[in-house]
Amino acid sequence: MARVLYWFRTDLRLHDSPALLAALNLKPAALFPVWCWDPNYIYKHRVGLNRFRFLLESMQDVSDGITKINPLSQLLVVRGDPSDLLPELFKRWSITHCVFEQDVNGYARERDKKVQDAAKKAGVEVVIEPGHHLWDVEEILKKHGGKPTMSMKALEGAVKGLGDPARPVDAPTKLPSPLLKGKSEPSERKALLSELRKTLEGLPEYSKKPGPPKVDLNSAELGGQRKPDGKVTCYDTLTGPDQDAKDGDKDNFTVPTLASLGMDPAACGAAPEASVPGGETEALRRLEKICKDAAYVATFAKPKTSPSSDTLEPSTTLLSPFLKFGCLSIRKLWWDTQDVIDNYKGSKTSPPENLHGQLLFREMYAVAELAVGDPFQGIRGNKVSRYMDWYLPTHYDKEGNKIEPRPRGDDVSESRLEAFRAGQTGFPWIDALIRQLRLTGWVHHLGRHSLASFLTRGQCWISWERGSEVFEEWLLDWDPNANPGNWMWLSCSAFFAQYFRVYGIATFPAKYDKSGGHVRKYCPELANFPDKFIYAPHTAPMEVQKKAGCIIGKDYPFPILDEKEEKARCLNRCKAAYDIGFYGTSKEVLEGKAEGILRKKHGEPDPKPPKRDPGTNSKIPDWAKAGHEAKSTTGSSAPPKKEEEDEREIEPHETDDHGDEAEQEEKGADGDEETGKEQKNGGTWKSSSKRKASKSEREGETASKSRKK
Numbered sequence: 001m002a003r004v005l006y007w008f009r010t011d012l013r014l015h016d017s018p019a020l021l022a023a024l025n026l027k028p029a030a031l032f033p034v035w036c037w038d039p040n041y042i043y044k045h046r047v048g049l050n051r052f053r054f055l056l057e058s059m060q061d062v063s064d065g066i067t068k069i070n071p072l073s074q075l076l077v078v079r080g081d082p083s084d085l086l087p088e089l090f091k092r093w094s095i096t097h098c099v100f101e102q103d104v105n106g107y108a109r110e111r112d113k114k115v116q117d118a119a120k121k122a123g124v125e126v127v128i129e130p131g132h133h134l135w136d137v138e139e140i141l142k143k144h145g146g147k148p149t150m151s152m153k154a155l156e157g158a159v160k161g162l163g164d165p166a167r168p169v170d171a172p173t174k175l176p177s178p179l180l181k182g183k184s185e186p187s188e189r190k191a192l193l194s195e196l197r198k199t200l201e202g203l204p205e206y207s208k209k210p211g212p213p214k215v216d217l218n219s220a221e222l223g224g225q226r227k228p229d230g231k232v233t234c235y236d237t238l239t240g241p242d243q244d245a246k247d248g249d250k251d252n253f254t255v256p257t258l259a260s261l262g263m264d265p266a267a268c269g270a271a272p273e274a275s276v277p278g279g280e281t282e283a284l285r286r287l288e289k290i291c292k293d294a295a296y297v298a299t300f301a302k303p304k305t306s307p308s309s310d311t312l313e314p315s316t317t318l319l320s321p322f323l324k325f326g327c328l329s330i331r332k333l334w335w336d337t338q339d340v341i342d343n344y345k346g347s348k349t350s351p352p353e354n355l356h357g358q359l360l361f362r363e364m365y366a367v368a369e370l371a372v373g374d375p376f377q378g379i380r381g382n383k384v385s386r387y388m389d390w391y392l393p394t395h396y397d398k399e400g401n402k403i404e405p406r407p408r409g410d411d412v413s414e415s416r417l418e419a420f421r422a423g424q425t426g427f428p429w430i431d432a433l434i435r436q437l438r439l440t441g442w443v444h445h446l447g448r449h450s451l452a453s454f455l456t457r458g459q460c461w462i463s464w465e466r467g468s469e470v471f472e473e474w475l476l477d478w479d480p481n482a483n484p485g486n487w488m489w490l491s492c493s494a495f496f497a498q499y500f501r502v503y504g505i506a507t508f509p510a511k512y513d514k515s516g517g518h519v520r521k522y523c524p525e526l527a528n529f530p531d532k533f534i535y536a537p538h539t540a541p542m543e544v545q546k547k548a549g550c551i552i553g554k555d556y557p558f559p560i561l562d563e564k565e566e567k568a569r570c571l572n573r574c575k576a577a578y579d580i581g582f583y584g585t586s587k588e589v590l591e592g593k594a595e596g597i598l599r600k601k602h603g604e605p606d607p608k609p610p611k612r613d614p615g616t617n618s619k620i621p622d623w624a625k626a627g628h629e630a631k632s633t634t635g636s637s638a639p640p641k642k643e644e645e646d647e648r649e650i651e652p653h654e655t656d657d658h659g660d661e662a663e664q665e666e667k668g669a670d671g672d673e674e675t676g677k678e679q680k681n682g683g684t685w686k687s688s689s690k691r692k693a694s695k696s697e698r699e700g701e702t703a704s705k706s707r708k709k
């Protein structure tokens, strides 16, 4: 008689769950659907308010779904470290099998290994089923010879022999309950849960254990209602407070509340219209709605979608948070859209730019992460990430352990990073995006491109590790594969090499929306600027600023840097880094010598960026004076004048995206993937429009050629 503990993690759904099916195939006499509320997630990870909200809603939704199928059951939320707590549950509930979905990426690797070892000791059989990806990522990695998949082509080659992803299956119609003697009436669920709780008596509660120390991850959100010892109230009892309890009634395995996590639930309401609700129900509703628009699905072309939107509906699917927490099965998304595409009569798009292409990118990053392991999250020890002499890199002690919190770096870069996080860079497009991210937890892919390019190789020359952390905290869909992977792509550290293609801070958004609706929405202080100045308000004459009710330098900051100047500097640094060709595993990097070597090469030996005013509200930086003093100049961030058109062309056009891979594949030279040098030959890129090769592009070509030599 199997007594199965089903461990829910990032598979918060009942439909198409191979692991849940495997659990049911054991014909269990009792099924315990457990969620282990892991303190590491609260204390050691960067998780902002909105992602917690989304997670809690998703947990509640799956719990409600379970109760709908079996009124005697629900999600059993226990609070503590899974590697401590699950072995106790195995004993006390006489568990015979522990079943869960495979998670081979990031933090899960170590955690699951510990649980597997404990289960083995306890004589509990562990069943693990892949389900978070289209195929089994371990299988893909094997097919790819254990090497990271660094391009769509590599991924497609590796999955060739694996056949189509499996067709999805429906949610079960029956689920056994965590049965205790004599309980069969729905009304008896409370009594059943109380009895279950009693079986756990005597177990140490997390809040009474030493627990992991609170790590200062510079989180902006956590801390509000923490107790003085740094703990949060959701760990006061093992099985949580009964949210419906009047009085006397005790703990009932309930889903924690935001308040019990030390967070202010009201803050989530700041953008109710844009805060995507979590859960399987919402995921399936969204997918159904998307699939009703056959033309949208069949002709989806990622590079043609717009990062700028002043309406509530984004131009892409906004399914990523649901995929992240497993509220939506990836195979269901694949096949539901495939069926729509098959029935569509008109011409259709194909990978990498179509919807399936996007899902393949997700797969590509997962396999690459698995191949590289933990170093994928940063640069040191990461064999696929190029080393560049970024400012504010991660610090390590002598033994190579990461130092957290990171010691402060130079003042200018620190203040630029602060301005970036605060949405106060003085560049409306950047500020609108970061404010949107913070408020809603989601930003369009090309908006993420703009942010990442700005912070790293485009302008600020700050390590992609710092940007990756900002996203880790605020994204609803944060993923240990896609996030660092995309940051490497955008900083030209891996996957993508055309470093001379830099996003224009004003010109890029203007291609999508000349009147700046996105800026007006998220930077309301700029709402009354005329279209002409919306992406560069510091260039507006004083009388225009006065009329708009917003004085630059007083009501909105001056730009924190000179776009053109910094871009030139960054290109020079990129070129040096590409010429030298250090990676995260290079001897010089591991010995701490790489930074000095690179600085010498590109001629900026000073470890700090040149001193300049970081763009405070009180001082007018030189490059912004013109606008402030109402002289007629466009400034460097203004839409380009006619004669600047040529340069504008080298800024990313609509194909500088994850839909661009095909073009790279055709023209690029595949290199040695083992050392991460599979990067494409940046210099061979050609714009679809007619133009002369610009200086920086020629530089890119030279860099590429000398690397090849």
Ligand SMILES: Cc1cc2nc3c(=O)[nH]c(=O)nc-3n(C[C@H](O)[C@H](O)[C@H](O)COP(=O)(O)OP(=O)(O)OC[C@H]3O[C@@H](n4cnc5c(N)ncnc54)[C@H](O)[C@@H]3O)c2cc1C
Residues within 6 Å of the ligand: 302, 314, 316, 317, 318, 319, 320, 321, 323, 324, 355, 358, 359, 361, 362, 363, 365, 443, 444, 445, 446, 448, 449, 452, 471, 475, 477, 478, 479, 480, 482, 483, 484, 486, 487, 490, 658
């Ligand atoms: C700097 C940066 C950081 C990013 N961090 C994350 C992250 O932490 N988590 C995350 O899921 N995506 C991340 N992305 C990828 C991408 O931006 C999001 O997946 C996408 O914007 C989500 O919106 P959507 O669901 O509407 O996507 P759609 O365009 O509708 O695509 C459908 C699905 O395909 C997958 N997908 C699409 N593009 C990518 C991509 N480039 N890489 C991996 N998967 C992709 C997602 O699961 C997405 O939900 C990042 C991109 C950048 C540039």
